[in-house]
Amino acid sequence: MGILVVGSVALDTVRTPAGYAEEVLGGTAVYASVAASYFADVSVVAVVGDDFPEGHVAFLQRKGIDTSGLWRQPGRTFRWKGEYTGDLNVARTLDTQLNVFQDFNPRLSSEHSRSRYLFLGNIDPDLQRGVLEQMQRPEIVACDTMNYWIDNKLEALKRTLSLVDIVLINDAETRHLAAEQNLFAAARRILSWGPRVIVVKRGEYGAVMIGPKEVFVVPAYPLEEVVDPTGAGDSFAGGFMGYLAAKGESDDAALRQALVFGSVMGSFNVAEFGPRRLGSLTFPEILERFHEFKQMTDFSDV
């Protein structure tokens, strides 16, 4: 009855100004579920190939994540190769091999279909809707998307967006999806298609949440070194959904705190390649950084 995370599991090869990492555990479903695991029960639904190291499954299980929905298919695991140069907000994809992920068509177990919280990673919007239709009565559904689907399946994507509560996307995707340069005007247009809230992830500039009336802005944590930005947005989504599930509420106050916890998880994740730092956190460390966010944004009224 916790959080269901549906998305990719990958083996990532990444070069950044801080170094190079080969075939590290990655993918939306990994980052989001590990981040969420500090707050609530998490089940992951994804597909991997027969080359996927057992050690990675064991890592997820050690984080308490239910991997019964992690299907192992004949073939190779999804691989992504990318690099970040000066601007750490933008990854340059060098190679994508979808492999078994190409035929991913998630079927939920009856237990998974009763999850109260659902996070849909940036898979095909028709598949996202397919998952949604299998759910019994989720309390909060959030989804991500990416430019590929905006360009190639806009109408399907809009249908999916009309069914979700929260859209979690990045800055550039927000402008692109709405075909509108101004971020706030773009967000309003997307809200008019159905979702209650849009959360815009802005990398080193933090995140903004825009609802029907309220705007809430949280900065990024002031890091003096970013080792690998990969997975920051998914870690954010995991922290965000995790906190909502733990809190059991989704009013404006809870959503604001969730946005801060999302930022906290994203900020930890970029400190090492892969989900290594994200996977080694303690809850007091998470809470301490939450309080640092408070300190960093607080000012006295006049």
Next chain:
Amino acid sequence: MGILVVGSVALDTVRTPAGYAEEVLGGTAVYASVAASYFADVSVVAVVGDDFPEGHVAFLQRKGIDTSGLWRQPGRTFRWKGEYTGDLNVARTLDTQLNVFQDFNPRLSSEHSRSRYLFLGNIDPDLQRGVLEQMQRPEIVACDTMNYWIDNKLEALKRTLSLVDIVLINDAETRHLAAEQNLFAAARRILSWGPRVIVVKRGEYGAVMIGPKEVFVVPAYPLEEVVDPTGAGDSFAGGFMGYLAAKGESDDAALRQALVFGSVMGSFNVAEFGPRRLGSLTFPEILERFHEFKQMTDFSDV
């Protein structure tokens, strides 16, 4: 004994996605002093040509600004022509005619030299230091700079920075000045040269203040339309210095509030071409927007 603002007064011709304006009143000293005038007594030190419209002087005087330091020289007023396209954070300069501003060498009256607060716009760092040396005992000195001086007079600029309390510069200038891509590492390097505090203006992403220990981040006001970004950073500086002067304190709490008032003034300024909106504000409007910033950034502790 209020704020002394030293910088350019210009006639700007600007094209933005929202329209076009020809030879409107502009320049650092104008935006900064009009913004500051809502909070404290302001004197401006600048130079204009004999073509400078009397109506513009009258406008400044109606805002209560002391224009006794506004020198009228034979020749034409400084002119700037620029345009903004998709990314409203970056102006493309189409033409610069320094005219009388080329020989600007500010000499302060004895009254001006006793000002408690000094804002040095982005003029030649040697001139900035020349002004500083004429001051009696200012309480707070803040300065701006620009890429041209970073590229051409870095050592002079560093000498000036070693003498000021607060540096107010933008994001790109911060990275460029420190020759460091990470904003926080860049800021720490600049602080090591002498200033107590650095305020980084980030356009649509707000502003960050970095001191020896504290980091404070304030977002930009969520505007759905920006008519003309020209002068936003200078309006920010004016609001920031104005509030410090009004408050008469510069501890961390006052600096934080000043950063919010700076953001408020910048956000109003971009709503129309030139300083038109900035010049027509009421103090209750300013306070109301300050409270909106509070609402937009506040979250409950856990």
